[in-house]
Amino acid sequence: MINGESYKPIIAEAAKMAIGEENIYERVFIFELLKDKNDPNAVAGAVGFSVRQPKFYVFKAKAVLLATGGATLLFRPRSTGEAAGRTWYAFFDTGSGYYMGLKAGAMLTQFEHRFIPFRFKDGYGPVG
Numbered sequence: 001m002i003n004g005e006s007y008k009p010i011i012a013e014a015a016k017m018a019i020g021e022e023n024i025y026e027r028v029f030i031f032e033l034l035k036d037k038n039d040p041n042a043v044a045g046a047v048g049f050s051v052r053q054p055k056f057y058v059f060k061a062k063a064v065l066l067a068t069g070g071a072t073l074l075f076r077p078r079s080t081g082e083a084a085g086r087t088w089y090a091f092f093d094t095g096s097g098y099y100m101g102l103k104a105g106a107m108l109t110q111f112e113h114r115f116i117p118f119r120f121k122d123g124y125g126p127v128g
Contacts, residue, residue, distance in 0.1 A: 025059075027051045033064065033104040043104050066106075068097030 016024060030048035037044075043064045048057050070093045102108055 025057065028057055030100075033066075033100050034058075034060075035104060041105065066097050066101055068100070069093040071095030071098060 027050060028048045029051050030046045032047040033043045034045040034047060036042040043061075045058065045060045046064060048059070049055065050057070098108060
């Protein structure tokens with residue numbers, strides 16, 4: 001069984017040692033991707049702000065990985081009755097990555113897939 005709360009601090013410490021703590025930015029809300037002025041099909045950075053302090057960030061990058069998650073809670077769960085409140089959906093997967101990618105010119109594909117939770121006793125959610 002993988003317990004994320006156990007592994008995250010270990011992985012975070014390894015990352016800090018590998019790339020340097022001064023190169024890690026936490027709790028920064030990215031709201032815009034910056035296009036490369038020389039290549040219209042490339043992203044050259046991102047713009048964001050701190051959610052804890054009054055700071056604004058502009059990141060320049062050779063490569064950008066957009067890993068914001070999917071878009072859940074767009075539709076009501078199919079669960080009924082008591083199980084309706086036990087369906088697991090990540091409330092923070094708002095689809096913002098789809099918007100940013102589309103706005104930056106990315107071709108969005110594979111939207112026919114939908115999250116279907118496994119069933120287990122007294123609830124529905126991701127298992128195994």
